[in-house]
Amino acid sequence: METELIHAAPETPTRTVTDATLAPTAAIPVDGTDAPSSSAPAPNNPVVGDYNADAITVLEGLEPVRERPGLFIGSTGPGGLHHLVYEVVDNAVDEAMAGHCTSIEVTLQADGTCSVFDNGRGIPVEAHPQYPDKSAAEVVLTVLHAGGKFGGAGYKVSGGLHGVGVSVVNALSSELEAIIDREGRRWRLQFRDGGEPVGKLTDIGPSPDANTGTTITFQPDSTVFDHVEFRAQTLTERLQMMAFLNAGLRIGFTDERRAEPARHEFCYPGGIRDFVRHLNETSEALFDGVGYLSAAEAGDEVEIAFQWNNGFNTDGIHSFANGINTIEGGMHAEGFRSALTSAVNAYARDRKMLRPDDGNLQGDDIREGLTAVVSVRMESPQFEGQTKAKLGNTAMRSLVQKAAYIGLGEWFEEHPSEAKLVVGKAVDARRARIAAQKARNTVRKSALRGAGLPGKLTDCSSSDPDESELYIVEGDSAGGSAKEARDPATMAILPIRGKILNVQRSRPERIFDNNEIGALISAIGAGVDGATGEGGFDVERVRYRKVILLCDADVDGSHIRTLLLTFFFHRMRDLLQFGCVYIAQPPLYSTKVGSETVYLKDDRAKTAFLSERTNHRNEFQRLKGLGEMDAQELWDTTMDPARRTLLRVTLSEAATADLIFSVLMGDDVEARRGFIQNNASDVRFLDV
16 A cells, blocks of 8 residues: 645645655645646647647657656656556566566665666667667667567566556656666667667677676656655565565665665565465464465466465455456456355365355355465456456456366365364354344445434535545544534534554454444445455445545554554455545644744654754644644644645555554564564655
8 A cells, every 4th residue: 555645735825734744746636637727728829719730739759658657657656656666677577477587686776766687688689670770679668569578479478568668667767777788798778858868779898797687777757756765665565575476586675875775685485375474474374384276277377375364354365467466356366266165165065064054154254364365377468457456357267266166175175174274264254244244234224325324424515426525533522623624515524532443353243333433334335345245345335535534643643544544444445446545634733934824744844844944933832633723723734625735545555555454453563563663764654
């Protein structure tokens, strides 16, 4: 998961909110448009009446990327910045999947550039047949939809399908250099200012030790990105995941920006089996071993690793296709879920572990506490959408379903003790599900009917979800101020008392019996996922397209936010997937600059403020909490759409997010302490 800063600039500010602690990202209005609209036509542009052929602009080369970078990398915020690294690394991983690369090295250099080396074959350097005046390397780096992934000649399996990866990186960099070792020679190709070549491909001598490979070094363009400082933790999490998915591939990472360079190296001979162990390391495993099965058919491959733990979550299946995290699942995930349910029920029936009059175990019963990685590779994957979040190949569902059913049956036969524990846990989960069913159905049905809304909810008058916002506010006192401050047409207020239940460590019957969680489910109105036996969360029924967490700017407020995000991740994941969850940013300090009140988010913002105003002598008032603000202050600093700053929470790596929630909200105190210590220096990302 990651957060993206959404900021609406004030039109005529009377007060200033300063936030120096957040990574600046795309400065866009909160309605998601690319730029503020204006009723006046732009100067020198033809008016509508003069619309003719001269008004048609053709973007050539890499210009489309510069014009609309969000179409290619998602955003110009932290997510898009780090996506540049992923694009280059993915090319190196494709070389590894093709059997030509064993080592990848990523380096964040002291000058702000990023370097990615792989010991693969090296980008071809001869002239390209379609562009005889250009080398193949220059074509790859400057022409969209050019690469070795089309036609099957260069790569039979690859993650990138559109051929825009490294050329997009070039387009969005102020400088880029490619060093290519191939056929005993070393070649250099340089670009600047968004992909403009600096001369031609140059032979600079023999390759050291006759090595082969490619090194791409680039500097993100500060005129494109709001923030060009890479976050090491974000990159190491992604690189570690890629190492898990490619057994035996060594991926190194060095951060040279520090006084003492930090170094990480990832290599997992066990591949996805090691991945499952890693995901379960903060949980108590139900048994020691990790199950594993694999199969291949007509060039398509599937491998699955699995292990149950003593937890209660049912969303621990993580799927990948050609190394891409398909966070919305797809055919391969469907095939595995179907086979798992059938295989466990068949085994339980055959071993008389279910009574004849017992109904079959349901999928949620069996998946409670399961951690599984489903990884498939194929020549022609069909993803739904540019984000590649869901796999659409129906043939892969059949392959996974058949392989998993046979493989799981054999594994249960060979591991009867583990199989008994799995069935026993599923039976216990069914009992808990039945116990929770009545309470859950009451909450869900009333929410879906639009009736039975919680009494503490102060709803907005609009019934249009696209313009409606739900503020989940910490405490009744702050809720009262928020009710008075809000725009009643579009803003609903739901105060919650104290810290909600930690769903990471709670059985379903406790979750659905909890009053605060029941109020959340009813207010949002779209049902709930997990241990339901039927239905689930339906994002189309959400009553508010913005769900905004409004908590105090202190440790307790951070804990409440994390509890709420844990609930959304496990029980309303699509709310995160579709970008409906936001975090409000109330200030922690205020001070006077002349007659104007300046609000500062936290200590880092205060330090930055003082560094810019060394002669500032006025005292700082520490705001005790939202409940201490009057309605006008709360509106001016935190709720006014024209001036507020919001963090939008998005889900990009479900497996990583799952591990983070397990660390933060699980039982392993040492793991939680270590995570907080490792991330304390960069509080911009602690809300993920």
